[in-house]
Amino acid sequence: MFLRIAIILQTVALFAAPITAGLLLSSPHGRALHSVSAYGVFTVGLVHVAAAILAWRPGGGSPRPILYAAGFFGLTLAQIALGIAQVKTVHVPLGVLLFGMSVLQLSLVRAKRGTAARRR
Numbered sequence: 001m002f003l004r005i006a007i008i009l010q011t012v013a014l015f016a017a018p019i020t021a022g023l024l025l026s027s028p029h030g031r032a033l034h035s036v037s038a039y040g041v042f043t044v045g046l047v048h049v050a051a052a053i054l055a056w057r058p059g060g061g062s063p064r065p066i067l068y069a070a071g072f073f074g075l076t077l078a079q080i081a082l083g084i085a086q087v088k089t090v091h092v093p094l095g096v097l098l099f100g101m102s103v104l105q106l107s108l109v110r111a112k113r114g115t116a117a118r119r120r
Contacts (some may be wrong), residue, residue: 003065006044006051007106010072013040014099021095038080041098045073070103072098 020037024030052069055061075098082091 002051003048003055004109005085007047007102007109010041010044011099011106013037013044013104014095014102017041017095018099038083041076042080045069045076049073072101072105075101 017034017037020030020034022030022116025089027033049066049069052065056063056066079091079094079098100108
């Protein structure tokens with residue numbers, strides 16, 4: 001359950017990031033808003049890693065979500081570094097990739113939930 005909530009929060013945070021990027025281009029306070037958005041994605045990424053570990057260890061589930069969360073967090077760190085370095089040619093496509101990966105992971109978690117509910 002916590003893993004699903006973490007992935008939902010991650011997807012929402014990643015959805016907000018391009019909105020604040022648009023504000024970055026059109027508003028004097030856009031840089032601060034986009035920075036807050038980046039901190040949010042970073043924080044939710046850490047929560048996602050913690051939730052994946054908690055879902056695996058006490059629940060006895062597969063360790064695969066930990067690998068996904070750790071890889072995603074690594075890409076998030078790369079995204080932040082590219083944003084700080086203002087390498088927009090890689091920063092923007094990586095942001096799109098991160099959002100797509102998050103939506104895919106969310107759909108997989110929801111599909112597994114539906115399969116488990118049908119088995120009961």
